[in-house]
Each structure stands twice: as C-alpha cells, then as structure tokens.
Amino acid sequence: MGMVAVEVKNLVKVFDRIKAVDGLSFCVEEGEIYGLVGPNGAGKTTTLRIIATLLSPTSGEVKIFGIDASKKPEKIRELISYLPEEADAYKNLTGVEYLRFMAKLCSRNPAETEEMVERGISISGLGERLNDKIKTYSKGMKRRLLIARALMTLPKLAILDEPTSGLDVIYSFQVRDTIKSFVREYGITVLLSSHNMLEVEYLCNRIGLLSRGRIVAEGPPDELKASYNASNLEEVFMRVSNND
Amino acid sequence: MIKGLKTITSKEIKELVRDPRIILGITVAPLIMFLIMGYAMQGIFTQVEKSVEQIGLGVLNLDEGNLGESLIENLTKLGVDVIELKSANESDIVQQMKKYNLTTLLIIPENFSENTQSHKGIIKMYAVYEGSVTESAKTGKISTIIEQIKRMWSPDPFTVSENSIVKGKIIPVSPSILSGLVMSQNITIPIVIAIITLLSMQLAATSIATEKEEKTLETLLSLPINRFSILVGKLFGSVFVAMIGAVAYLVGFNYYMGSFNAPGAGYVELSEIGLTPAPAGYILIGISLFVTLLFALSLAIIASAFTEDVRSAQALVGYFYPIIFIPMFLLMYTDMSMLSLPVRIAVFAIPFSQPVLAVRYATSGDYLIAIAGIIYVSFLTIVILYIASRFFATEKILTAKLALKRMRR
Numbered sequence: 178m179g180m181v182a183v184e185v186k187n188l189v190k191v192f193d194r195i196k197a198v199d200g201l202s203f204c205v206e207e208g209e210i211y212g213l214v215g216p217n218g219a220g221k222t223t224t225l226r227i228i229a230t231l232l233s234p235t236s237g238e239v240k241i242f243g244i245d246a247s248k249k250p251e252k253i254r255e256l257i258s259y260l261p262e263e264a265d266a267y268k269n270l271t272g273v274e275y276l277r278f279m280a281k282l283c284s285r286n287p288a289e290t291e292e293m294v295e296r297g298i299s300i301s302g303l304g305e306r307l308n309d310k311i312k313t314y315s316k317g318m319k320r321r322l323l324i325a326r327a328l329m330t331l332p333k334l335a336i337l338d339e340p341t342s343g344l345d346v347i348y349s350f351q352v353r354d355t356i357k358s359f360v361r362e363y364g365i366t367v368l369l370s371s372h373n374m375l376e377v378e379y380l381c382n383r384i385g386l387l388s389r390g391r392i393v394a395e396g397p398p399d400e401l402k403a404s405y406n407a408s409n410l411e412e413v414f415m416r417v418s419n420n421d
Numbered sequence: 422m423i424k425g426l427k428t429i430t431s432k433e434i435k436e437l438v439r440d441p442r443i444i445l446g447i448t449v450a451p452l453i454m455f456l457i458m459g460y461a462m463q464g465i466f467t468q469v470e471k472s473v474e475q476i477g478l479g480v481l482n483l484d485e486g487n488l489g490e491s492l493i494e495n496l497t498k499l500g501v502d503v504i505e506l507k508s509a510n511e512s513d514i515v516q517q518m519k520k521y522n523l524t525t526l527l528i529i530p531e532n533f534s535e536n537t538q539s540h541k542g543i544i545k546m547y548a549v550y551e552g553s554v555t556e557s558a559k560t561g562k563i564s565t566i567i568e569q570i571k572r573m574w575s576p577d578p579f580t581v582s583e584n585s586i587v588k589g590k591i592i593p594v595s596p597s598i599l600s601g602l603v604m605s606q607n608i609t610i611p612i613v614i615a616i617i618t619l620l621s622m623q624l625a626a627t628s629i630a631t632e633k634e635e636k637t638l639e640t641l642l643s644l645p646i647n648r649f650s651i652l653v654g655k656l657f658g659s660v661f662v663a664m665i666g667a668v669a670y671l672v673g674f675n676y677y678m679g680s681f682n683a684p685g686a687g688y689v690e691l692s693e694i695g696l697t698p699a700p701a702g703y704i705l706i707g708i709s710l711f712v713t714l715l716f717a718l719s720l721a722i723i724a725s726a727f728t729e730d731v732r733s734a735q736a737l738v739g740y741f742y743p744i745i746f747i748p749m750f751l752l753m754y755t756d757m758s759m760l761s762l763p764v765r766i767a768v769f770a771i772p773f774s775q776p777v778l779a780v781r782y783a784t785s786g787d788y789l790i791a792i793a794g795i796i797y798v799s800f801l802t803i804v805i806l807y808i809a810s811r812f813f814a815t816e817k818i819l820t821a822k823l824a825l826k827r828m829r830r
Binding site: 229230232251260267283326 | 645816
C-alpha cells in the first residue's frame with residue numbers, strides 16, 4: 178500500500194433541500210478495492226458521481242491522488258474510469274467499434290488505442306460476438322463489454338457503480354472474477370458501490386457502510402463481522418442501521 | 422370492443438396529458454401562433470385597402486374618334502385619378518411611366534373608336550410588377566372598373582391586352598398571372614423550409630436525450646476529453662444531415678423555379694423575365710439556409726439537454742413552432758415593404774425568417790440584406806454555442822432534468 182488514492186472529507190451534496198450526502202469522509206489506499214455499501218438512496222451513486230467529476234460538491238473536499246476534484250476536474254478525468262449504474266452502450270455500433278471509439282477518446286496515440294482495444298477484447302471475453310451490433314447483446318454481455326471499456330484504459334482509479342447490477346449469478350461471478358484478477362495483474366485502485374453484501378465480501382479489501390449519506394461503519398469485511406459478532410455483512414449492516 | 426383497448430388508450434392519454442410540456446406545446450403554441458398571425462394579417466389587409474382607395478392611372482389617348490375621351494370620362498367618374506399623357510410615344514412607355522411615377526398605364530390606340538363599334542377595339546394596359554400584394558390589388562381594381570365600363574357600353578365592345586413591366590422590361594403577360602405564379606412560390610418555399618427546419622431540429626433534439634435515456638452521457642462526460650467537443654461533435658453530426666437537406670432543397674428549388682411558365686400569353690419562364698435568383702443568389706440562399714439550420718440545430722441540442730428522454734425532447738421542439746411558423750406565414754402573403762417598421766424588425770430578428778427573406782432578396786438582387794441576415798444568424802449561433810459550452814462545463818447538463826422534474830410536481 179502506497180499513497181492515498183481517494184480522500185473524501187466532510188462531503189455534503191444537497192439537491193433542492195434533500196441531503197443526498199451528509200458529511201461523508203473516507204480514504205482509499207492505492208491498489209485497494211474499496212466498497213461503498215448501503216441500501217438504495219444511501220448516497221452511493223451521488224458520492225461516486227462527485228468523485229467522477231460529474232457533480233460538484235455542495236461542501237467538503239474530494240482529492241484523487243492528491244488532486245482536488247473541484248479545482249482540476251479535467252486532471253482527474255485523465256486518472257479515472259467511471260462505470261455508471263445501468264449504463265448502456267451505443268446500440269448500432271459493434272462491440273469492437275464501441276471499444277475502439279472509447280479507446281480513441283482516452284488514448285494519446287494510435288498504438289495506445291490498439292493496445293487498449295486488445296486489452297478490452299480480452300477482458301470482455303465476448304470473442305466473436307464482439308463483431309455483432311450491441312443491440313443483439315444480452316444484458317450480461319453488455320455489462321461485460323462496459324466493464325472491459327472501464328478497465329482497458331488501465332486507469333489509476335476505476336469507479337464502478339454497482340458493477341454486477343441486474344446480472345444473474347453466473348454473469349455476476351464472471352464480472353467479479355474479471356475485476357479481481359485485473360486488479361491483481363495491474364495493481365489499479367477500485368472504488369465500487371454495491372448493495373450486494375456477498376459481492377463486497379468477496380471483492381473488497383475494505384468496505385464503508387453507508388446510511389443516509391454518511392459512513393456508519395468501516396473496515397475489512399472480516400473485521401467488521403467480528404466486531405459486530407455477525408455471521409455475514411447483512412447482519413452487520415442491520416445491526417449498524419438499528420444503532421444509527 | 423377489442424380487449425385491453427380502452428385500458429391502453431386511457432393510460433396513453435393520462436401519460437400524455439400529465440406531461441405539461443406536451444399539453445402546453447400542443448395547445449398554447451397554436452393559440453399564440455394564430456393570435457399573432459390574425460393581428461398581422463388584419464394590418465396587412467387594412468394597408469392593401471388603403472392603397473387601392475386612391476388609384477393613379479396614366480392614360481395615353483391616341484384615339485381619333487370620341488370613345489377614347491368617353492372612356493377617360495367614365496374612369497374619372499368611377500373614382501380613378503386619371504393622369505393624361507399628351508405627348509408620350511408608345512415606344513418609350515417604361516421611361517414615361519417612370520417620369521410621371523406611374524405604376525399603371527393605359528394606351529388607347531388610334532383606331533379605338535372605329536374598332537369598338539365593330540366590337541374589335543383593343544386597349545393596352547401596362548403595369549409595373551415588383552411582386553408586392555398592393556400592386557396586384559391596384560391592377561385588379563383597375564381591371565374591375567374597366568369591366569364595369571364595358572358592361573355599361575354594350576357587351577364586349579373592346580378587349581384589354583394586359584402587359585407587365587418587370588425590372589424595366591415589358592412582358593406580354595397579365596400582372597395577375599405573374600402574381601399568381603409568384604404567390605405560389607411564396608407559399609411553397611416557406612413551407613418546405615419550415616419542414617426541413619423542423620425535421621432537423623427533431624433529429625438534433627433527440628441526440629442528447631438519447632444519450633441521457635440510454636445513460637451513455639455520464640460515461641462520455643467522465644472521459645478525458647473537452648466537453649465542448651462533445652457538444653460540437655453532436656452539432657456537426659446533425660449539420661451533416663442538415664447539409665444533405667439543404668442541398669436537396671436547392672436542387673428541388675431550382676427544378677421548381679424552372680417548372681414555372683405562364684399559361685395563356687405564350688411561353689414565359691420566370692427565370693427569363695428576372696423573377697428567379699441569379700447564380701450568386703442561389704449561393705446566398707444555400708448559405709442562408711445552412712446557417713439557419715446550424716442555428717436551429719444548436720438550439721435544439723441545447724434545449725434537449727434539459728429533458729430526460731426522447732419523447733420530452735421532441736415535445737420541447739414544439740415550443741419553437743410559433744417562432745418558426747409565424748414569420749413563414751407572414752412572408753407567404755406579404756412582403757417586408759408592407760409591414761410596419763417594428764413588425765419588420767421583429768420578422769428580421771427571428772432567424773427562421775432568414776432563408777425565406779434570402780429567396781426574396783436574392784431574386785430582387787438585394788444581396789447586401791441577404792448577407793446581413795447570414796451574418797446575423799451566424800452571430801446568434803456563436804452566442805448560443807457559447808452559452809451551451811458554459812452549460813456543458815457544469816453539472817447542470819446532468820441535473821437540469823431534476824429541475825424540470827420538480828417543476829412538474
């Protein structure tokens with residue numbers, strides 16, 4: 178573990194009097210897989226969108242590898258890769274065309290583009306189907322393509338909002354496996370959100386339990402289970418929320 | 422009744438009626454449109470009526486008998502302000518008319534009395550044609566008065582041979598036929614331009630809405646690219662399509678103009694008598710249409726950034742209908758010279774009038790006004806793009822839809 182990849186301090190985001198994020202603070206170390214876990218409406222997506230420079234905070238501070246996200250969003254966009262929840266891809270492009278389109282927008286030269294596309298092809302595991310139009314893909318195939326898109330650029334920080342959202346057991350397993358092996362191979366940092374406790378237990382080095390816009394408990398899954406004397410993270414979460 | 426039909430119909434109605442943007446777009450827009458148009462048309466008719474109250478008619482009486490004199494007396498009795506030309510020569514009609522500031526001239530030939538007695542009399546009428554509604558109203562009024570006199574004398578004692586003077590040239594075609602031809606152009610051209618504008622706006626409006634609906638916009642906005650290039654890239658994509666539209670329009674327009682010839686008085690092509698634009702004029706019309714489409718597309722793209730899905734984006738374009746159609750309808754039935762100064766400024770200020778005006782000005786050779794219009798619309802487009810780029814740089818591009826949602830509640 179080296180430098181701090183993500184540093185969030187007293188983050189607040191208000192949408193028309195509704196506090197989506199309410200004084201949130203946490204840190205993610207470089208090379209770590211960190212999971213923001215919580216029920217719907219806890220503020221996970223808003224937090225990730227702020228970190229991905231899509232929204233600006235109402236107050237508080239977000240630093241990515243020491244760079245202030247509000248002051249230099251364009252610098253941050255060079256370091257990150259963001260996968261929105263339930264994102265879609267351009268239906269009339271083929272899988273490869275989509276990867277190449279995205280790679281061109283992220284790379285500095287044609288050689289780098291091709292490198293990214295090759296990596297994307299391999300991460301997606303979609304083989305020949307990559308030559309078909311995206312509108313013919315199943316939900317699971319689309320999600321794998323999008324994960325491949327997010328990881329192929331070798332971002333310093335990958336922000337994945339509900340990476341297995343809407344996927345069945347088999348596809349979810351494959352996607353989690355892809356993320357885990359990719360992080361092991363390239364040492365990138367991953368910040369993900371999920372309401373699937375099983376997923377975060379399998380994937381994350383550390384998690385932050387989020388409720389009503391703030392972290393209510395934080396730590397490695399095993400430690401959390403031990404300290405709350407729970408057999409799984411769901412139990413931890415229920416106990417923490419009841420205390421909250 | 423087919424099973425489920427009633428349920429589906431009522432759900433559709435609920436969904437459409439509950440979206441204020443859709444219901445306002447289809448009710449308020451046409452109401453405003455017709456109110457403003459009705460007001461404008463009223464003004465135009467009053468002006469036309471006023472212009473025909475006092476008709477000045479030049480008469481060159483060469484008749485050796487007395488029926489010529491009698492005709493002039495009758496004309497005066499029926500309220501025509503006759504200006505008799507004594508020394509004019511039939512060969513320099515155009516100069517004479519200019520000298521006495523006449524728009525209509527009657528020539529009663531030498532043997533008029535003699536021929537009229539055997540029902541073979543002919544008088545020649547010359548009317549300056551510049552394409553305005555008042556001119557044709559004036560010649561129409563004179564023709565009616567002459568018909569009245571003919572009926573008073575005896576059935577068909579003489580005929581009137583009508584000629585038009587277009588840009589200083591005498592054309593042996595009645596001004597009413599010419600104005601009919603020009604009027605049909607005046608109606609068709611604005612309609613075609615309005616359709617092209619609306620189609621391309623619909624197309625562009627969906628481009629950002631689709632990205633929002635399919636959640637691809639968030640991904641794009643998080644990439645290390647200049648956000649302005651997303652906006653301009655989308656614009657250029659639509660412009661490409663709009664350009665195809667503009668070219669198709671020009672080809673069709675050219676063919677359409679070539680297809681006009683005046684029936685009755687032999688074969689007359691509008692292009693031969695100077696009532697179609699010269700090649701330079703066509704280029705100006707093309708550029709004017711192109712910059713106006715560019716403006717329309719920028720407007721549609723920016724407006725669509727405020728919507729969350731494709732249907733609302735398309736409904737939003739409905740709000741632009743009045744400002745597209747009002748100047749088009751106005752220009753169908755009138756020309757700028759007939760409008761009062763404030764209305765004239767308003768029509769010129771609406772960018773959608775420009776391609777229609779460009780056709781008029783290119784035909785009449787007033788290239789400078791057409792160019793001024795092009796510069797004006799280009800300037801507006803730059804302003805809109807600048808505002809849009811500021812908008813794209815903030816989170817509003819994603820959260821603007823939230824604001825609208827709240828408004829709806």
